[in-house]
Every structure is written in C-alpha cells, then in structure tokens.
Amino acid sequence: MAASLTRRLVLGIYAAIIVVPLVVVVAGSFKTTQQLFRSPFGLPSSLAPTNYRTVLTDASMSTAFVNSVIVTGAAVALTLAIGSLASYGLARIPGWRGWVLYGFLVLGMAVPAQSNMIPQYVLFQNLGLLDSRVGLILIEIVAALPVAVFILTGFMRTLPRELFEAGLVDGAGPWRTYRSIALPVSLPSLAATAIFLFVIQWNDLLYPLLFIHDPTKTTLPLALLNFQGEFLTNYPLLFTGVIVASTPLVIAYVLLQRYFVAGMTAGSVKG
Template structure:
C-alpha cells in the first residue's frame, strides 16, 4: 500500500514537471511580452492568434520548415533502410562474430557527438559538404544509425528461424527473404524506430548550428534562435515557434502510436 502510494506521488510530481512548463508555453504563445512577464502562470487576456500569424507568415520560418522536413524525412528513410539491413544481417550472424560487429556498431551511442565535431567539420569542409542539405542528411544518418541498429536488431533476433528457413526452401535468397519476410513482420519495430529518429533529427540543433551558415538552408531549431536577441528575447514568439515546430512530432506519434509500444516491447523478451 505504501509502495503504491509512493509511486503515485512520484508519478504525480513527474506529471506536474511536464504539464506546468507545457501550459506556460501554450498560454504564453497567446500573450504579449508584457502579459507574460507580469503573469507567467496566468491565462492570456485574449486568444489572439497574432503570434501564430507572425510565425506562420514569416518567410524565414517557412523556409526553415521546408528544410527541416526535407532533411528529416530523407535522413529517417535512409537510416531505416541502412539500419534494417544491418539488423537483418546481425540477427542472422551466429556466435561471437555477430556479437562483435553488433557491439562495434552500437558503441557509437556511447561516443559523445561533441568529441567528433572538429574532425567531422574538417572532413565535410574538404568534401565541400558544408552549407549543404546533403551533408546535413549524411551527418544525421551517421549520428543516429547506432540507435536504429540497436532497436531493430533486438527485434529481428526474436523472429523465428523457421520463417527464414521456409523462405530458403521456397528458393528465396537473402535479399528476397529480407524484403518479403523480415521487413513486413518488423513493421512495429520500424515504426518505433522511425518515431525515435524523427524526434532526434527534427529537434537537432547541434549539427545545423555547426554545418549550416546559409540563411536559406537553416532548419527550424536554428531558425528559432532568431527570436533571441543579445539584450531582449521575444518569448511569446519563441513559444509560438516551439509549438509550431513540435506539431509534426505530435502528428507523427498519433499516426504511429499503435506500433510504438509493440515495437519497443517485442524485442525485450525472447519469443
């Protein structure tokens, strides 16, 4: 009884830590700067959409939204393609060899991104990939591929070997087995991985800040910095930009939520 009450208290506190800042941002997006500073926790005097109109009609924000969409969608699709191929191969390599390759790939999650920035910048500069959407896509794939391999390998290792053996008996080669058997049954894992990748890559500020200098190629997180000045920050517009930037994440989760729990739990136990 005491343990159950303690868990409820902890969960209640955790919920407040999430809900209160969210409400401040949501209500603040309808306020003026004066209203926000006078009453940060209070309700706005009116539900005027002027902040949303200012953000949505801002040409730089529209350009940043398109850049983020192009870079994120391309990077997510390519990361899923490469990661699923790697996971399929690792799941079928028996013994210590598969474990060694898997450990090498997943080790990338333990390496801080900041430790690689200087050599990555020098490399991209020598290849002419700075201020390039292609370069940004490539670095996002490299940075998030270990996460994709980690999630999808855990799932594919739970798939019955009989599935692959049946494909071999029917004359299917490795590529046909991967395309016709492994991918269809791995849709929950792919959807869960896609959500993680989309959140990470859509919200990434570090790599765009390092590799992108052309205003026409900035992404949304980078564009939101324009609302912060040296001496004054327009917090209502900043809050509005955050909500607008977060909307695609919410929509993506709503459409893929039925796969999310299944994808994250399917690889946790051996089937």
C-alpha cells in the first residue's frame, strides 16, 4: 500500500514536471508578455491569435514552415528510397563483400557531424549548393544514410533467405524480387524508419545553420533560433514559434505513436 502510494507520488510529480511547462507554453502563446509574467499559470484572457499572426507574417515563419515541409518531405522520401535499395542489396550480396560494404556505410555513424562539416561546406560551396534547398536536402540525406542503412539492413537480414530464393526459382530478377517481395514485407520497418527520419530531419539545426543564410530558404529550427536575437525576452512570441514548429510532429505523434516509439528506439539502439 505504501509502495503504491510512493509510486503514484513519483509518477504524479514527474507528470507535472513534463506537463506544466508545456501547458504554460501553450497558454502563454495567447498572452502578452505582461500577462505571462504576471500570471504564468493563468488561462489566457482571450484566444485571439495575435501572436500567431505576428509570428507567421512579420517573422517569416510561414516561409520557414513551407521550406521545412519541402526539405523534410524530400529528404525523408529519398533517404528511405536510397536506404531501402541499399539494404536489400547489402543483405543479399553473399559472403564478406556484402558485410564489408555494409560496414563501410555504417561506419559513418561513428563520425560526428562536426567532423566532416567543414570539408562538406567547402564542397557544397564549390558546387553552388549553399543557400539552396536542393543542397540542404542532399546533405540531410547523406547525414542520415548510415543510420538508415543500419536500421533497414538489420531488418532485411532477419528475412528468411528462402523468401528470396523462391523468387529466383520463378525466374524473377533481383528487381522484381525487391518490388514484389522485399518491399511489401519491409513496410513496417520502413514506416518506423520514416518517422525516425522525420523527427531528426524536421528538427535539424546544424545543416541549415551551416548552409543557409538566405532568409527565404531557412527552415523552422533555424528561423526559431534567429527569433531569439530578434525578440529576446518576448516569451509569448517564442512560445508561439515553438508551437508552430512542433505542431506537425505532435499531430503525427498522436496518430502514429507506435511507429514513433519503434522508430526512435531503433535509431537509438545503434549504440
């Protein structure tokens, strides 16, 4: 009885620590700075979206939002496509060759982004890919490929060999085996990986910070960071920015929670 009371107490306190800041942020996005400072816990006196209007017009968050949708959408789709093809090949090339190629690709997970960003910056500059959404999409794909290949190949290797050999007997080449067997079977792992990629690519700050200086090409995390200099301690506006940037993730999380947990766990188990 005492144990269950302690349990409830601990969980209740932790739930409050998670929920209270989030509620204050949501309520705060409808307040003025003075209202927020005077009563941070109070309900907003009106639900007029004044801050939202400011954030989406003056602060060009709407441009950033559109850019984030384009860049993340393209990066997730292409990382998945390239990663899925690679994982199929790597799982099926027999013997040491498949493993060596796999090891070479996955070794990239041990390289922190800061360790190759400088030559990458120079390379992208020479290719005219700075301040370009295409360039940003490209670097996001490249940065995520090792972990995507790691997750997807791990799944492909769990598939029984007979599944593919059945296709070979029927005279189907690797492409048809991929399309009609491997791809449909791996849909759940692709969905989990897609969510994982969505979270890291939507939230990524480093590459936009490095490669994007043109305000019309900026993505949400960078726009948010630049906000800070502009509005300094106008917390209601910062909160509004946070909500605008997080809403797609939270909606997706509510709808697809299982895939979030699976995907983000697979991404962290990389060790």
